[in-house]
Structures are given as structure tokens and as C-alpha cells.
Amino acid sequence: MQVGKSAFYAWKVRLPTLMTAVDLHLYRRPKELFCASRGCLGSRELAKKLREEGIKISRERKRKLMRKLNLVVKQRVAYRVTT
DSSP, X not given: OOOOHHHHHHHHHSOOOOOOHHHHHHHXXXXXXXXXXXXXXXXXXXXXXXXXXXXXXXXXXXXXXXXXXXXXXXXXXXXXXXX
16 A cells, blocks of 8 residues: 555544535536536636635636636637638
8 A cells, every 4th residue: 555554543433524515515516517518717707706606616616626626727729610
């Protein structure tokens, strides 16, 4: 396992952390908004949408949350008529 004995036993004794309802909502709602935007919602727009819903969260926390949830923004390519 490549882990020291003391670290393993410290982990084994450590109590699991429970997620509060607020944190759970902060994990679910951004993911729903991101999927609804087809993967094109960045941290700024996501923070704006959450602020409209009454959830106050900083952009930096939103970036960390997006990184933790693996929400990677895809840039849309503008449609151009070539003929």
C-alpha cells in the first residue's frame, strides 16, 4: 500500500466526516446547472446563477468545487457559414 504503519492506524481510528445538508446541496446544484448548460458554464456564470437562487458563494470556492467535481468547461465553437 506504500503507506506508513502509523498513518494507516491513524486513518483507521479517525472518525468519518459527515456532509451537512448545505454542503450536499452545494455539490448537487452546481452539477445540475453545469449539465443543463451542456458543459459550458464557467465559474463566473455558475456563481451568478447560484447567487440568483439565493446561494451566496465566492468565485474561489466555486472554482475549488468545480475542480473537485471534475467539471471541465468546453468552449463552444461558433457556427460559421463558409459557402
